[in-house]
Amino acid sequence: MKKVRCQARETKNVYRGIQMIGRMDELTELQASALKEIVNIGVGNAVTSLSKMIGKKISIEVPELKVEKIEKVPESAGGADTVVSGVIMYVEGDINGYIMMLLSRSTAEAICTIITGENSPDILNCMNQSLIEEVGHILAGSYVSSLSEFLGMNLKISPPMQTYDMLGAIMDHILIEMSRNVEYTLLFDTFFTIEGNRMEGILLTLFDSGSMQGILARIEAMV
Amino acid sequence: MIIVGMADSAVAKKPVKITTLGLGSCVGVAMYDKSSCIGGMVHVMLPSIENARSKDNPAKFADTGIPYLLECMIREGAAKSAIKAKIAGGARMFSFSSNAQLNIGERNVTATKESLKKLRIPLIAEDTGENYGRTIILDTENGELIVKSALKEQKIY
Numbered sequence: 001m002k003k004v005r006c007q008a009r010e011t012k013n014v015y016r017g018i019q020m021i022g023r024m025d026e027l028t029e030l031q032a033s034a035l036k037e038i039v040n041i042g043v044g045n046a047v048t049s050l051s052k053m054i055g056k057k058i059s060i061e062v063p064e065l066k067v068e069k070i071e072k073v074p075e076s077a078g079g080a081d082t083v084v085s086g087v088i089m090y091v092e093g094d095i096n097g098y099i100m101m102l103l104s105r106s107t108a109e110a111i112c113t114i115i116t117g118e119n120s121p122d123i124l125n126c127m128n129q130s131l132i133e134e135v136g137h138i139l140a141g142s143y144v145s146s147l148s149e150f151l152g153m154n155l156k157i158s159p160p161m162q163t164y165d166m167l168g169a170i171m172d173h174i175l176i177e178m179s180r181n182v183e184y185t186l187l188f189d190t191f192f193t194i195e196g197n198r199m200e201g202i203l204l205t206l207f208d209s210g211s212m213q214g215i216l217a218r219i220e221a222m223v
Numbered sequence: 224m225i226i227v228g229m230a231d232s233a234v235a236k237k238p239v240k241i242t243t244l245g246l247g248s249c250v251g252v253a254m255y256d257k258s259s260c261i262g263g264m265v266h267v268m269l270p271s272i273e274n275a276r277s278k279d280n281p282a283k284f285a286d287t288g289i290p291y292l293l294e295c296m297i298r299e300g301a302a303k304s305a306i307k308a309k310i311a312g313g314a315r316m317f318s319f320s321s322n323a324q325l326n327i328g329e330r331n332v333t334a335t336k337e338s339l340k341k342l343r344i345p346l347i348a349e350d351t352g353e354n355y356g357r358t359i360i361l362d363t364e365n366g367e368l369i370v371k372s373a374l375k376e377q378k379i380y
Binding site: 070071072074075079080081082083088124161163164165166167168169170171172173175176177179180181182183 | 230244245276317372
């Protein structure tokens, strides 16, 4: 079977690191596309539930699969000092990882307006923060339940944590946590665009290496 | 302007500025020698290299990153006796981190201070803790440290 190497910036270093996390570069074409497909299904379901909630069409791009050095994740997710409204949840159970929903200020405001009808909402007030938090939770909930159904795994998500701050600051404690055990992580980056102008967000999924092995084993078993 | 990434460090001479972006629980350490106008910055992620799986990047840890930065600055011509430090970061971004990891930001700040103390580098300013992210810029013209955040006024130390 033809081997494909995952997209990575520092190829040589990545190669070295990947060996440590279990030769992720040697994902077969089938594995790589199966992984993307699984994430795509999950994100698709998540976005559908958001779309139903706000009554707008949402389009998603095919997720990008990257092997990224942990220290580089904020850069590759949009820049460490980009200010976003972020919601973070842990995924626990048969696989471990994180799901993050990152929205630009204008998108967060637009979602608040659609749901509450409030004009020029203040996304920093408690009500709206909790609203965005719940939107993230619903998204991640349907994401994880579709993953869990598809893979036949037992998964649950933590309560959501929301804040409006710099992207690097929002996620660095997660990266710190991951960096204790691994140097590289698998990163799925999905952009979704909500019907209308300048409304876009990123749904970011990070898995540790052990979880990836678990998912790959399930895929093998299915074929 | 030199951008220092996560677990990264840099040394620069006047008039180059050094910055690190989006510090949350991580700590940014800026050191400056007024006499030679040499400045350095390191962005540490973890308190200690002990028990770390991978030890090949000294800039990642407070207890190795600060001595490493000092060494780099001295190599560039800075005088150790003139170097002073300013630190920022170590926030607790989310209030309910229930797990036993406790407050990694606070632990990073404590380890940073210990490391500076051990090297006898005076800590002359700090903007740490609380619950928001920071971007810092060290101006090697005068040693000023500018701290920016998403919602608060910019501060200069």
